[in-house]
Amino acid sequence: MNTIIESIKKEFNNNILGVSISHNETYLTIKKEIIVKMCDHLYHHLDIPLVCIFATDEREKAGSFKVHYVFSLDREDAFIILRIDIDGKNPKFPSITNKVAAANWYEREIQDMFGLIPVGHPDPRRLMNFEDWPSGVHPLRKDFDIKTKPPRVVGEYLYRRVEGEGVYEIPVGPVHAGVIEPGHFRFSVAGEPIINLEIRHFYTHKGVEKLFENISLDKAVFLAERISGDNSVAHAVAFCQAMEKIAGMNIPPRAKHTRTILLELERIYNHIGDIAGIATDVAFSFGAAHANKLKEDVLQLNERVTGSRLLRGMNTIGGVRRDIGSKKDEILLRLSLIHRDFRKLMELLFSTPSLMDRIETTGRLYNDIAKGLHVVGPVGRASGIDRDTRRDHPYAAYREFNFKVPVSKAGDVHARTVVRGDEICESIAIIEQALWSLPEGNINIKADNIPDGHALGYSESPRGETIYWIRTCGNKIERCKVRDPSFCNWLSIEYAVLDNIVPDFPIINKSLSLSYSGNDM
Amino acid sequence: MLEILKKTLKTGCQTTKYPDVPDVAQAGFRGMPQLLSDKCTFCGECVKVCPSGVITITEKSDEKTLALSYCGCIFCGRCEEACQFDAVKLTQEYELASLSKEDLVTIIRRKL
Numbered sequence: 001m002n003t004i005i006e007s008i009k010k011e012f013n014n015n016i017l018g019v020s021i022s023h024n025e026t027y028l029t030i031k032k033e034i035i036v037k038m039c040d041h042l043y044h045h046l047d048i049p050l051v052c053i054f055a056t057d058e059r060e061k062a063g064s065f066k067v068h069y070v071f072s073l074d075r076e077d078a079f080i081i082l083r084i085d086i087d088g089k090n091p092k093f094p095s096i097t098n099k100v101a102a103a104n105w106y107e108r109e110i111q112d113m114f115g116l117i118p119v120g121h122p123d124p125r126r127l128m129n130f131e132d133w134p135s136g137v138h139p140l141r142k143d144f145d146i147k148t149k150p151p152r153v154v155g156e157y158l159y160r161r162v163e164g165e166g167v168y169e170i171p172v173g174p175v176h177a178g179v180i181e182p183g184h185f186r187f188s189v190a191g192e193p194i195i196n197l198e199i200r201h202f203y204t205h206k207g208v209e210k211l212f213e214n215i216s217l218d219k220a221v222f223l224a225e226r227i228s229g230d231n232s233v234a235h236a237v238a239f240c241q242a243m244e245k246i247a248g249m250n251i252p253p254r255a256k257h258t259r260t261i262l263l264e265l266e267r268i269y270n271h272i273g274d275i276a277g278i279a280t281d282v283a284f285s286f287g288a289a290h291a292n293k294l295k296e297d298v299l300q301l302n303e304r305v306t307g308s309r310l311l312r313g314m315n316t317i318g319g320v321r322r323d324i325g326s327k328k329d330e331i332l333l334r335l336s337l338i339h340r341d342f343r344k345l346m347e348l349l350f351s352t353p354s355l356m357d358r359i360e361t362t363g364r365l366y367n368d369i370a371k372g373l374h375v376v377g378p379v380g381r382a383s384g385i386d387r388d389t390r391r392d393h394p395y396a397a398y399r400e401f402n403f404k405v406p407v408s409k410a411g412d413v414h415a416r417t418v419v420r421g422d423e424i425c426e427s428i429a430i431i432e433q434a435l436w437s438l439p440e441g442n443i444n445i446k447a448d449n450i451p452d453g454h455a456l457g458y459s460e461s462p463r464g465e466t467i468y469w470i471r472t473c474g475n476k477i478e479r480c481k482v483r484d485p486s487f488c489n490w491l492s493i494e495y496a497v498l499d500n501i502v503p504d505f506p507i508i509n510k511s512l513s514l515s516y517s518g519n520d521m
Numbered sequence: 522m523l524e525i526l527k528k529t530l531k532t533g534c535q536t537t538k539y540p541d542v543p544d545v546a547q548a549g550f551r552g553m554p555q556l557l558s559d560k561c562t563f564c565g566e567c568v569k570v571c572p573s574g575v576i577t578i579t580e581k582s583d584e585k586t587l588a589l590s591y592c593g594c595i596f597c598g599r600c601e602e603a604c605q606f607d608a609v610k611l612t613q614e615y616e617l618a619s620l621s622k623e624d625l626v627t628i629i630r631r632k633l
Contacts, residue, residue, distance in 0.1 A: 219572035222597055286525050293535055300547075307551040313597045321602075322549075348524055 001026070001078045004046065008080075012038055023245055024078045024393075025456055032084045032093055035069070039082070040099045042071050048080065049374055049387070052467050053106035054481040055114045057142045059088050065116055067093055068469070070456070074392035079456055086116055095121040102374035105487065113140040113209075128202040131155030139210055146207075146214050162188035162196045170502065174203050181516030185505075192501040197494045201519055208521040212480035217243070217317065217450055220477060224468075225312050228484055228518030230273075233259075233266045234461030235468075235482075236315035241395055242457025242470040243317045247450050253439040255319030256397040260434045261331070262311050262320075263396065263459065264427040269298040270462035270513070271378070271420040271427075272342070277510040278417055279349065282358040287349050294342055301334050319444025328435050339428050346421045359413040363496040363508030366411055375492045376485045377464020379512050382419040383411035389460035396459075401433045413511040449475060461485060463513055484518030546613040551596040553614040556589055558629040560608035563587055567600035567609055576600060583633050591617050591625040 005026060009016060015038070018029040030038060042048045052070040059065065062085075069082040086093050095118035097103045107118035108127035115138035118124070129137075132152045138144060162169070167190050174182035182203040188196040208227055212220055224239035225232040237259050244251060276291030299309045305327045306314050314320050324331075349355055365375065370383035380387060388405040390398045406422035408415040454471035464485035471479045489512060496508050537544055546552060563585045568576045575593040579586045589600075600609040619625050 215572075218570070222572040222595060226595070286529065290528070290532070293532075303550060304547045307547070307549040307598075308596075312595075313551060321598075344528075348528065351524075 001073065001076045004048075004073065004076075004080070007046075008038075008042070011041060022453070023455060025081055026078065027081045027083055029083045029085070032086065035082065035084050036094050036096050036099055039069060039096045039103075042080065042082075043100050048073055050100055050102050051079075051374065051465065052469070052481065052483045053103055053110070054469060054483075055086075055110045055116060055140070056471070056479050057114060057140065060142060064088060065091065065114060067110065067116065069096075070467070070469070072393070074387060077393050091116045092119050093117070094119055097121050097123075101372045102488070105491070112138065114138050115141065125158070128205050130202075131157045139207055144210075146210055157200070159186055159200075160196070160198050164190070166190050167195065174200075181520070183516055187497075187502065187505075189502060192503075193499050194497045194502060194505070195499075197497050199490060199494060201490060201516065204516065204520045206521060209480055209482060212477045212482075215477070217472070217475060217477065220480075221316060222313075224482075225315070227482060227521060228461075228463075228486070228515045229310065230270055231266065231461040231463060231466070231484075231515065231518060233262045233311045233315065234459045234466050235484075237263060237396065238457040238459040238466045238468045239470070239480075240315050240317050240457070241459070242455045242468045243447070243450055243472075245455035245457065246453040246470065246472055247317075247447060249318060249445060249447060251319045251445060252442045253397070254323075254325075254441045255443050257434045257438050258320045258324055258443060259315065259396040260398060260401070261324065261431050262306070262314055264431045264434075265298065265302055265305070266311055267427045267462045268338075268424050269295050269302065271424050272298065274420055274510065274513045275346075275349075275417060277513075278359065278413065278507060279355065281506040281510050282355055284349075284352065284355045287345070287352070287355065290341075290345050294338055294345065297334065297338055301331065301338075305331060316444060316447075317450070318447035319442070321444065323443050325438060328438065332432065332435060335428050335431060339425065342421075342424060349417075356414070358504070358507060359417060359511075362413045362504050363500055363511060364410070364412045365492055365496045367409065369495045370411065370492060373491050373495075374488050376488050377460070377462070378419045378423060379416060379489055379492065380464065381406065382408045382415040384409040387465070389458055389465050393458055397434060398430075400437065401430050403430050413507055416511040454479075463515060463518070464489065482521055484515065484521065486515040486519040490514050490519055546615055548613070550613050550615070551598050551611050553591060553612050553617060554589060554594065554596070554598075554600060554627075555610045555612050556587060556627055556629045557608045557610065558631070560606045561587060561629055561631075562606055562608070563631060564606075566603045566605070570599045570603040572597060572599065585631045585633060586628060587630075588626055588628045590622075591627070592622060 015031045015034040016028055020027045043050055048071045051072045055067045057065055065086040067084050071080040095107055107121055110116050112127055112129040134150050134153045137150050170187040172185040174184045184200040186198045187194050221236055225236045227235050272291055272295040276288050279287035302311050303309045305324050365383045367384040370380055386407045391405055403426045406419045408419050450472050452473050457468040459466050467483040469481040565578050568578050573593045573595050575590040577588050598611050601611050
């Protein structure tokens with residue numbers, strides 16, 4: 001860590017205005033003009049992934065907006081956060097998207113939510129504020145009242161145009177055939193193969209980050225839990241950990257073990273559900289029925305253990321709310337049965353030619369594309385990105401357990417299915433270890449007052465790296481940035497479908513397992 | 522193919538007879554909250570802790586009313602936790618569908 005900071009200091013000596021360290025986070029305040037060069041240096045030269053960009057409105061206290069660039073130093077369980085000041089009178093900052101493609105949506109998000117303009121962004125269209133939203137109204141600015149109802153205005157959104165002989169467009173959505181959330185997909189095809197896909201999202205943007213600023217601390221965890229319905233534990237844990245970090249709390253070991261078990265139960269039911277979905281989308285109903293049955297077994301186990309099929313209501317700042325120690329034998333027994341059935345099912349799936357024909361080489365996401373977009377989670381790992389928050393930034397009780405992080409290089413639907421299958425087996429092994437070594441003691445400590453401060457909280461949800469950055473002030477949340485893995489992964493679908501035929505789109509989509517709700521916050 | 526047939530026969534029918542046969546939720550399930558009028562002191566603790574703000578307390582000259590709406594209840598169980606008098610209980614009931622919103626409110630009253 002220190003050697004990297006020293007090397008950065010040497011390289012950018014006069015441009016670093018201040019350094020502050022809290023926990024495993026090093027904040028470097030730098031000159032706005034140097035940001036592109038510095039991000040380029042960190043990202044390309046030092047090979048440190050950019051995991052989040054977010055802005056804060058600090059005009060009242062510091063007289064300016066600030067934009068934070070969070071880099072994750074995986075090898076050393078540390079984060080480097082570059083911070084630039086932006087004057088409210090000249091709300092512009094240099095765009096880094098041309099150098100670091102992963103910055104694309106973050107910068108457009110900041111443009112919409114804070115009214116700070118990323119100068120030189122290759123795609124300056126609006127992202128979340130739709131065309132009927134008046135210009136100059138930016139919801140995450142502190143002077144925007146949460147009760148504001150801006151008038152609707154007339155506007156137009158321009159899609160990329162793909163033209164040529166025999167090229168035609170297939171617009172799909174935002175209303176879909178199934179009970180899923182809204183999103184627009186605009187395919188350009190020449191014959192059957194897809195030659196371009198443009199996605200448009202945020203139809204159900206709910207202003208969650210603004211809601212956090214207007215809710216009391218003890219209730220905020222329930223909001224975090226509901227950001228992405230099937231990743232509720234991961235969100236709740238990331239939120240609680242950020243709060244506990246600010247408060248300098250060390251939660252009881254029994255709570256850490258319990259959280260680990262819950263996080264892995266969540267991963268198991270999500271991954272089995274995704275495998276069921278892939279089987280459904282290739283019309284292999286036998287495989288789908290059996291995978292869905294296994295998923296139901298896990299959901300019922302969840303209900304027995306926590307009182308909630310989706311594991312809700314378990315986490316709180318300071319630990320967990322229910323003790324699961326008495327359910328140990330039941331969890332072990334049921335998981336061993338599920339494990340046995342699951343392994344047999346996977347063998348059967350992978351020896352079924354009608355399924356293999358459809359998933360091998362389909363929806364290939366190449367490593368360089370995945371890396372460039374900062375694709376996270378099992379999708380990234382199936383494209384050769386060997387990152388996992390559980391191993392790289394160990395939280396809860398992960399430090400104490402042995403587990404492998406399955407990685408594949410193929411990047412197709414098959415690889416994503418294999419990685420998920422292997423992860424389920426690892427998850428079961430982690431739960432077994434956690435239960436066998438479940439420490440005695442309390443399951444939570446009281447957290448009445450949270451001091452003023454800021455911290456990152458993170459977890460590996462079934463979809464990948466989930467990040468919270470929270471600043472508290474006067475026992476309230478002043479800013480809560482939530483970065484769901486789907487926000488990183490959605491754009492990868494535009495590349496994964498290229499040269500595939502339209503009927504394979506549902507399988508590719510399913511194998512990427514993207515959340516609308518986690519994205520449209 | 523043979524494997525598929527074998528597995529299908531071995532698995533048999535897995536669906537339950539619900540709703541003909543009731544499907545009872547597990548012990549500890551967080552279902553419909555119940556207000557117990559004989560224990561409630563109308564102290565308002567549950568109103569304070571409810572994250573979705575669906576518990577309300579109103580006081581008229583001759584009557585105190587505590588109302589809980591299931592419309593926005595998220596079944597977190599904080600009201601149950603906060604109540605010192607065991608006057609709120611989360612039950613195993615989950616069949617909450619109703620034709621009107623009024624049916625989704627439970628009210629207890631106390632004459633002053």
